Amino acid sequence: MEFNSDLYLVPTPIGNLEDITIRAIEVLKNVDLILAEDTRTTGVLLKHFDIKNNLKSYHIHNEHQQVESIAEQIAEGKKIALVSDAGTPGISDPGFLLVRECIKKDIKVECLPGATAFVPALVNSGLPCDRFVFEGFLPQKKGRHSRLEALKEETRTMIFYESPHRIAKALNQFTEYFGEDRQVSVSRELTKLYEENARGTLTEVIDHFGDKKVKGEIVIVLAGK
Template sequence: MKLYLVPTPIGNLEDITLRAINVLKSVDAILAEDTRTSGVLLRHLAISKPLHSYHIFNEHQTVQRIIAQLKSGKTIALISDAGTPAISDPGFLLVRECIKADVPVECLPGATAFVPALVASGLPADRFTFEGFLPHKKGRQTRLTELSGEERTMIFYESPHRLLKTLEQFSQTFGPDRPASVSRELTKLYEETVRGTLQEIIAYFAEKAIKGELVICVQGK
């Protein structure tokens, strides 16, 4: 009886750990955010285990059934499409319910996008705040206002079609001369980290077709 949280590669498939492979081979079942995406990885690793869907739209409906399976003695691994489960992905609710039900939880160390982005940014990494995705509409401006006085390096996730709008809002909130970086396609063939002031980064991406998931780091006040 145990829930394993298993990080999966954010791009380069070689970033899976030996321990992660062994755990995925040993469990009774695997919960995946998108079974099609995870199916590709599992086939690559020659792992054949029952694969069940667990995502933000069904987690409230399925969590108690999963707890019951764990309580019956099964071992289950939770993976997300990329990176560490529960970091801007489903997982928190299941972990919380496992703890309530006295089901052991073990989280393996492994890939997550914001750590390499922060380290490669050249911004102070001794103290930082991970903000993930900002609210799209309601509460967005309130959150930015709260962060205007933040002294630690701030880390955000963003999608390609929102990048320029978000950078413009950051420029208005933190000032156009605030040092920042944008990392995209981390660990993949076209990995890129762009560093400079917010104004310089906006000018750079205004001339580009923006693809891939993005991590934005902004220096604190």
């Protein structure tokens, strides 16, 4: 394939491996190096599509140490792809620092179109999706109260990511700030066999999950004021 860029941000499936694009496969086959958030997770994807390429670990705990070195490698002629475990790099995943460094060095960066979890969750929520705000993961401790307080007057649809073992706590906390009758949609296991979308008021969705042990990545779509 012909390369027109030096750094490629390659979205990977959020669940169903068949959701990857043909172009993404071609890029992953032909770059000099793939930077992966978790090489084991990406290794499963590469094996599924018979992609044999060099993998290097690049995640939130080492990106500050690696970003300049990687940008220098690209400047010297290497073609590199960056992937996260699922979805589009940079969206609640590593990517921003490397993109910024490459732009500083006048390195051409290209983001391929593809999967990201919040888009299907938003579209199938039944809540207004013409204007929305993406909040990603809320702070777990410091700053959480002030963030939620600031969002109390938000009129746009709000989107949050949450881990399965904290979903009950998050929804109950939302009732304190937004009211128990606020409309919400909770999506989990998107694109997978056991995909679930629970919709209703905060109280209804809390009752729906009850004491169940929830599995899978979670997207919360909350109505604006």
